[in-house]
Amino acid sequence: xxxxxxxxxxxxxxxxxxxxxxxxxxxxxxxxxxxxxxxxxxxxxxxxxxxxxxxxxxxxxxxxxxxxxxxxxxxxxxxxxxxxxxxxxxxxxxxxxxxxxxxxxxxxxxxxxxxxxxxxxxxxxxxxxxxxxxxxxxxxxxxxxxxxxxxxxxxxxxxxxxxxxxxxxxxxxxxxxxxxxxxxxxxxxxxxxxxxxxxxxxxxxxxxxxxxxxxxxxxxxxxxxxxxxxxxxxxxxxxxxxxxxxxxxxxxxxxxxxxxxxxxxxxxxxxxxxxxxxxxxxxxxxxxxxxxxxxxxxxxxxxxxxxxxxxxxxxxxxxxxxxxxxxxxxxxxxxxxxxxxxxxxxxxxxxxxxxxxxxxxxxxxxxxxxxxxxxxxxxxxxxxxxxxxxxxxxxxxxxxxxxxxxxxxxxxxxxxxxxxxxxxx
Amino acid sequence: xxxxxxxxxxxxxxxxxxxxxxxxxxxxxxxxxxxxxxxxxxxxxxxxxxxxxxxxxxxxxxxxxxxxxxxxxxxxxxxxxxxxxxxxxxxxxxxxxxxxxxxxxxxxxxxxxxxxxxxxxxxxxxxxxxxxxxxxxxxxxxxxxxxxxxxxxxxxxxxxxxxxxxxxxxxxxxxxxxxxxxxxxxxxxxxxxxxxxxxxxxxxxxxxxxxxxxxxxxxxxxxxxxxxxxxxxxxxxxxxxxxxxxxxxxxxxxxxxxxxxxxxxxxxxxxxxxxxxxxxxxxxxxxxxxxxxxxxxxxxxxxxxxxxxxxxxxxxxxxxxxxxxxxxxxxxxxxxxxxxxxxxxxxxxxxxxxxxxxxxxxxxxxxxxxxxxxxxxxxxxxxxxxxxxxxxxxxxxxxxxxxxxxxxxxxxxxxxxxxxxxxxx
Numbered sequence: 001x002x003x004x005x006x007x008x009x010x011x012x013x014x015x016x017x018x019x020x021x022x023x024x025x026x027x028x029x030x031x032x033x034x035x036x037x038x039x040x041x042x043x044x045x046x047x048x049x050x051x052x053x054x055x056x057x058x059x060x061x062x063x064x065x066x067x068x069x070x071x072x073x074x075x076x077x078x079x080x081x082x083x084x085x086x087x088x089x090x091x092x093x094x095x096x097x098x099x100x101x102x103x104x105x106x107x108x109x110x111x112x113x114x115x116x117x118x119x120x121x122x123x124x125x126x127x128x129x130x131x132x133x134x135x136x137x138x139x140x141x142x143x144x145x146x147x148x149x150x151x152x153x154x155x156x157x158x159x160x161x162x163x164x165x166x167x168x169x170x171x172x173x174x175x176x177x178x179x180x181x182x183x184x185x186x187x188x189x190x191x192x193x194x195x196x197x198x199x200x201x202x203x204x205x206x207x208x209x210x211x212x213x214x215x216x217x218x219x220x221x222x223x224x225x226x227x228x229x230x231x232x233x234x235x236x237x238x239x240x241x242x243x244x245x246x247x248x249x250x251x252x253x254x255x256x257x258x259x260x261x262x263x264x265x266x267x268x269x270x271x272x273x274x275x276x277x278x279x280x281x282x283x284x285x286x287x288x289x290x291x292x293x294x295x296x297x298x299x300x301x302x303x304x305x306x307x308x309x310x311x312x313x314x315x316x317x318x319x320x321x322x323x324x325x326x327x328x329x330x331x332x333x334x335x336x337x338x339x340x341x342x343x344x345x346x347x348x349x350x351x352x353x354x355x356x357x358x359x360x361x362x363x364x365x366x367x368x369x370x371x372x373x374x375x376x377x378x379x380x381x382x383x384x385x386x387x388x389x390x391x392x393x394x395x396x397x398x399x400x401x402x403x404x405x406x407x408x409x410x411x412x413x414x415x416x417x418x419x420x421x422x423x424x425x
Numbered sequence: 426x427x428x429x430x431x432x433x434x435x436x437x438x439x440x441x442x443x444x445x446x447x448x449x450x451x452x453x454x455x456x457x458x459x460x461x462x463x464x465x466x467x468x469x470x471x472x473x474x475x476x477x478x479x480x481x482x483x484x485x486x487x488x489x490x491x492x493x494x495x496x497x498x499x500x501x502x503x504x505x506x507x508x509x510x511x512x513x514x515x516x517x518x519x520x521x522x523x524x525x526x527x528x529x530x531x532x533x534x535x536x537x538x539x540x541x542x543x544x545x546x547x548x549x550x551x552x553x554x555x556x557x558x559x560x561x562x563x564x565x566x567x568x569x570x571x572x573x574x575x576x577x578x579x580x581x582x583x584x585x586x587x588x589x590x591x592x593x594x595x596x597x598x599x600x601x602x603x604x605x606x607x608x609x610x611x612x613x614x615x616x617x618x619x620x621x622x623x624x625x626x627x628x629x630x631x632x633x634x635x636x637x638x639x640x641x642x643x644x645x646x647x648x649x650x651x652x653x654x655x656x657x658x659x660x661x662x663x664x665x666x667x668x669x670x671x672x673x674x675x676x677x678x679x680x681x682x683x684x685x686x687x688x689x690x691x692x693x694x695x696x697x698x699x700x701x702x703x704x705x706x707x708x709x710x711x712x713x714x715x716x717x718x719x720x721x722x723x724x725x726x727x728x729x730x731x732x733x734x735x736x737x738x739x740x741x742x743x744x745x746x747x748x749x750x751x752x753x754x755x756x757x758x759x760x761x762x763x764x765x766x767x768x769x770x771x772x773x774x775x776x777x778x779x780x781x782x783x784x785x786x787x788x789x790x791x792x793x794x795x796x797x798x799x800x801x802x803x804x805x806x807x808x809x810x811x812x813x814x815x816x817x818x819x820x821x822x823x824x825x826x827x828x829x830x831x832x833x834x835x836x837x838x839x840x841x842x843x844x845x846x847x848x849x850x
Contacts, residue, residue, distance in 0.1 A: 023714050027574055033639065033752040034571040134715035136569025144553070144561025146459040149452055149736035214458065248467070272721065275700055289448050290559035290722065290732040296697065297718035307715040310572035320568070320745035327458040363827070 001229045003037035006317045009075040011066035011092050012082035013046035013053050015105050016129070018303030020079060020309045021055040023116050031310060035317035039310070043072050046225050070095035077102045077316055079309060085109035097123040104312040106130055106305055112203035116216040119324035131204045132157065134304025135297040136282040136311065140171075141211050148287025153212040154250040154296045154425060157204040157262075159279035159299045160188045160195040161247040166277045169235045169244070175228060183340035187279065195224035198247065198262040205249030209260045212285065213253050218260070221335030222249075226261035232350055234418055237376070237389050238266050241346070243276040247425060257334035259341060265423040266346050273425050284425060341397040344373065344422040349407065350415040353381050357412045358388065365409075370395045370404040385414045391422065428462035430740045434500040436517050438471035438478050438489035438509035441531050441554070444727030445734045446480040446506060447830070449607040456735060460742035464735070468497050495520035495580035502741055504528045504734060507528050510534035522548040529737040531555055531730050537628035541641040544749035551737035556629045557582065558728025560722040561736065562708040567751045570701055573712025578637040579675040579850060582629040582687075582702035584724045585613045585620040586652050586672040590689075591702045594660045594669070600653060612704065622651035623672065623687040630674030634685045637710065638678050639756050643685070646760030647674075650688035659843055662801070662814050663691050673848060684766060690848040691771050698850050709850060766822040769798065769847035772815045774832065776842040778806050782837045783813065788837075793828040795820045810839045816847065 008024075010017050021041055024031065032038040044057050045066040063069055066088050069078055078096040080091040080103060089107055096103045097118065105111070106129035115254075118125055128138045132155065156162050160182065167178045179196065182188035194200050202222040210217035227247050239246050243266035251260045267274045272294050283301025286292045298304040314362065315321070351357045355415040360375070365372060376389040392400075404417055433449075435442050446466055447457065457463040469482050470491040488494055491513050494503050503521040505528060507514040508655055521528045523545065530536070531554035536543075543550055553563045557580065566578065581587050585607065592603045604621065605611035619625050627647040635642035652672050663670050668691035676685045692699045697719050701707040708725025711717045723785040740746070772823055775780045783802070790797060801814040817825075 019714075027713070028574060030574055030639070031572055033754060036748075036753065043534055134570075134712075135718055136565045139564060139569045140720075143740065144564045144736055145559075145732065146739045147448055147452060147456055147732050149455055214455070272700065275697065287559075287732065288452070288733075289444075289728040291672045291729055293560055293720070293722035295565075295718065295720050298716040303714040304716055305571065307572050307712065310714075311569055314571045315568065315745075318745075318747065320740075320743075320747070322743065322745070323461075328461065329458060 003042045005038040006035065006076050006313065007040055007042040008077045008079055008313060009043035009045070009069040009072060010041055010079045010081060011045045011069055012080065013044065014081065015302045016305045016309070017046070017081035018053040018055050022422070023306040023310050025055065031314065035314040037314050037317055039317060043069055043075050045069055066092045067095050070101060077104060077313060080105040080107060081309070083107055083109070083112040090114060091248035093118060094121070095123070097121045097125065102126070102316050104309055104316070106309055108200070108203040108207060112206040112217060112219040115207065115210065115324070124316060124321055125324045126315065129305045129308035130313050131207055132283050133297070133299040133301065134307045135281060135283060135295045135299065136308070137208070137295055138211065139311070140210065140293070140295055141285055142322055145285055145287050145290055145293065148302065150212045150253065150285055150287045150292050152250065152252045152286045152383045153208045153284065154248055155208070155283040156246055156273065156276050157201040157282050157299070158195050158247060159248045159281055160192065162277070162281070163187050163279045165227060165230065165235070165245055165247065165347055168230070169230055169239070172232060172236070174232045175230060184289065196228060198224045201247060201249045201262045205251055205262055206261055208249070208283070209251035209258060210325050212251060213258050214325065214327050214335060215258065215333045216330050217325070218335050221260055223261040223263065223338035226262055227419065231418065232265050233387060234420060237348060237387070238346070241391065242269050242325055243267060243422070244269050245420065246273065250423065257336045259336040261338060261341065264420050266420050267425050268425050271425050294370065339398040339401070342394050342397045344394055345392045345400055346420045346422055347392070348418040349388045349413050350385045351388050352412045352414060353386045354412055360410055360412065361388070361390070361407055364403050364406045365392070368399045370399055370403055428580055430463040430465045431460065431501050431738065432467040432685070433463055433502045433504055433738060434468035434470070434494040434497060435466055435504045435506060436470045436494055437505065438469065438594060439506065440727045441614060441734070442471070442504070442506035443478040443480050444731035445506065448731040448735050450480065456739065459738040462742055464738050464742060468494055468500050472495055480718070491517045491522045495524045495526060500526065502529060502738060504738070505530040505532060508532055510538040515539060515759045517767070518543060518550070519546065522546045522550065527551070527741050529734055529741070531734055533625070533628040533632060537631040537642060537644040540632065540635065540749070541575055549741060550749045553737050554733035556632055557706045557708050558722070558724040558726065559732045560706060560708060560720045560724065561733070562633070562720055563636065564736070564796055565718070565720055566633065566710055567747055570710055570712050570715055570718065571751065573715050575637045575678065575710055575712045577675065577677045577711040578633045578709065579673055580633070580699050580708040581671055581698065581706050582626040582674045582724070583620050584706055585617065585674060586626065587702070587706070588612050588704045590652060590655065590670055590672065592654070593657055594664070597601035597661070599657045600655060621653060623649045626672060626674045626687045630676055630687055633674070633708070634683060635750050638683050638758060639674060639750065639752050640683065640758045641755050643760050644748070648684055648686040648688065648763035651815055652689055654843065655689050656843065658812060659845060662812070666816065667694050668692060668847070669694050670845065671698065675848065682761045684761040686763060686766065689845050691845050692848050692850050696850050710733045719782045722814065764823040765827070767819050769819055770817045770825055771845040771847055772817070773843040774838050775810045776813050777837045777839060778809055778811045779837055785837065786813070786815070786832055789828050789831045793824045795824055795828055
């Protein structure tokens with residue numbers, strides 16, 4: 001091996017940054033063989049110089065200001081593992097690209113919010129670790145399936161949500177109980193909103209949609225609903241109906257444009273994605289020649305994320321480069337509003353057990369030209385609230401919203417209706 | 426777009442070759458954007474110039490001898506879709522590499538048999554299409570998971586076998602019935618031996634093992650058993666025991682070396698790979714940092730295979746190159762013999778329903794120090810043959826072979842014992 005080592009700098013030594021340093025050390029021989037030359041950490045920036053992170057930083061140049069890494073002439077590639085769409089992470093990535101240094105990042109928020117502008121700066125920006133952790137989903141879509149016109153890309157993109165939904169189902173618990181437990185186990189953050197409300201999944205979906213359809217990343221267009229509203233009752237009823245509830249990110253290309261949405265979905269129990277449980281992630285892509293391809297694995301954690309970061313470094317060491325969003329020129333495909341979504345729906349109402357209630361509800365659906373697929377009424381308790389479940393054939397989201405508002409206003413409907421979209425995957 | 430088009434030649438216009446030509450035509454705009462330049466078919470070789478293949482060959486140079494494509498100065502890259510490990514396919518690939526032209530091939534037999542020698546010739550040899558069709562498995566293992574020390578790579582690598590086993594289970598049919606039907610439907614060849622006897626899966630496993638463990642491809646070391654011996658009875662009994670029977674290719678790295686084997690396996694019904702049914706393929710890789718990653722999709726057919734071939738062409742157009750087996754220097758890791766395999770076993774005997782039979786069988790297992798996990802005896806028919814099923818804890822294959830030979834020799838055992846290895850995946 002005579003090639004010059006690739007000298008890298010790591011900014012941020014949290015879980016991911018420390019994981020990258022550990023991986024580069026533990027598998028140095030194998031990485032050098034596959035990269036064609038050694039990959040060596042020469043500079044570091046982190047908040048606290050004296051904290052023990054389980055990785056030796058001796059012999060590496062230390063910077064208090066991460067942005068200074070971009071100006072270190074001895075650094076070939078900058079690895080950004082600080083996180084966040086603004087502040088030092090963004091400043092460093094912009095400085096490194098301006099200095100002509102390739103950047104590898106795990107920062108989905110930065111990519112989702114500023115990815116289009118960063119790509120216009122030119123240079124190499126690699127981000128395999130930003131989506132689905134240890135699963136090489138970015139590479140699969142951007143290179144492996146590059147010959148295909150993709151019609152849909154979808155996935156279980158947030159392990160915390162999938163863990164919560166899986167545990168609710170397996171143990172018959174309510175959302176709040178499982179979330180509390182997940183926080184104690186370290187599967188959910190102290191402030192879980194970013195995961196639970198679907199924001200993290202939306203960042204990843206915006207990135208996947210840009211790659212899949214060759215268009216500028218458009219986070220603002222993503223319709224986002226989290227899993228707070230999913231109840232143990234709906235999970236049990238889904239099971240009875242042959243479905244499983246998953247938080248999915250789904251991007252679809254149709255004649256009119258691209259729709260991107262993150263929300264709880266009912267997927268048929270028999271679907272491959274329905275069986276991806278716990279903290280695991282999965283990404284599905286559908287192409288005109290490849291058909292449907294699914295990838296599953298660990299979407300987070302030090303090891304899987306470091307695996308993805310170092311894969312990007314090996315690509316750079318080998319000179320295997322790709323335009324940030326897969327092509328130099330991107331399509332100006334419009335984003336479609338959620339109101340235009342067409343699909344089937346699961347609707348669960350709590351109604352007073354009185355004559356005429358079902359007639360009122362089904363009358364509203366008929367008025368809005370929504371046709372029923374099935375109806376399930378469980379238990380009788382005259383005068384008290386009982387659940388009624390309806391599933392529909394395909395209709396437009398805008399029709400459904402009108403119907404839901406009218407149904408919610410009925411005097412006999414005692415709780416806000418639960419609505420979960422049914423997805424064939 | 427000002428870059429010069431990449432001029433390719435296609436040798437062989439069967440299902441795959443014609444599929445490649447069609448894909449390059451149908452998605453020309455998108456492929457040019459992702460490749461950074463157009464990819465254009467300029468020369469062709471096939472057996473019958475006048476056969477209609479659904480793709481226009483006008484304007485392309487025609488060669489009766491595929492090897493002549495290597496000498497066409499107007500050809501940048503040769504696509505070999507003739508097939509077979511010898512003859513014109515091998516001659517063409519060698520000639521193209523000698524001429525310094527990159528080669529893209531879907532030819533698993535060629536790679537499995539001559540892959541080590543071809544790599545020593547130098548040059549670019551890409552073969553995403555050789556394993557698991559439309560699933561970007563080669564890219565995932567060689568690039569996406571390149572930072573990992575892999576401990577195991579395994580998969581459902583032959584769609585015909587998976588279709589036959591799935592159909593046997595779903596409809597309770599015997600092997601011969603389903604094979605006959607599969608042949609009528611075009612899911613199995615008129616001469617099915619190559620698929621059914623595990624040879625095709627062994628080719629693919631030899632390729633995956635070489636990539637996963639960075640060693641020269643070693644087809645001769647692969648232990649191969651096909652699915653002819655799998656009976657409807659064993660499939661039904663597997664179901665009862667909580668297993669599903671799959672033909673898997675499994676390559677494992679241990680301290681002593683690499684074991685590679687293709688044979689029917691009992692996998693727990695709950696395992697992700699157990700649910701990959703019908704003609705679908707799947708590849709699982711286990712790495713020290715990424716954890717377990719599984720990819721599934723269509724493993725054969727014109728579309729998926731063309732998708733993989735053109736992905737390789739896009740990589741070449743972009744200059745994204747990788748050594749044939751992932752690294753310049755390969756490890757000289759020894760191959761382990763099947764006798765050294767350690768695992769659990771399912772054993773199904775047909776025994777005469779007489780006193781003492783079970784004592785004889787379990788006595789032999791005890792003599793060979795094989796410990797039982799479970800035993801199942803179904804139905805009583807004094808003096809007649811009844812099935813007895815035993816599952817064992819982990820033991821060595823060589824112990825099991827001795828035990829099986831002794832059990833088969835018992836006067837009360839009326840059929841050759843059925844042995845299926847149990848695999849945790």
